[in-house]
Amino acid sequence: MTFSFFRTIFFVIIVSVIAYGLWEARALIDGPSLSLSSPTQGAVSGNGFVTVSGDVARVSALAINGLPVLPDTNGYFTKTFVFPKGEDILHITVVDQFGRSVTKTRDIISQ
Secondary structure (H helix, E strand, O other), rough: OHHHHHHHHHHHHHHHHHHHHHHHHHHHOOOOOOEEOOOOOEEEEEOEEEEEEEEOOOOOOEEEOEOOOOOOOOOOHHHHHHHOOOEEEEEEEEOOOOOEEEEEEEEEOOO
């Protein structure tokens, strides 16, 4: 066995360790994720009740119009709000453990 063989093996091990570390850190690199199921943009509510639901991933906090909401263990959340007649705006914000945030906004109309 030559020196170049050991050097090659060492290089492969180092590259493998770095690749594994990057693979495991991908969730930290991606940041928080927010996917809304309802309401859709411009949704119309006939009775003033609006249900906000969706999925989150890699978050440490979730708030809808500033009110904290707890997702379940799979990242799913649902919360019902009552709005007066007229047009309102929903702000859904998620924050990860590093302070990075994602906000989605929905305009809704209550009749």
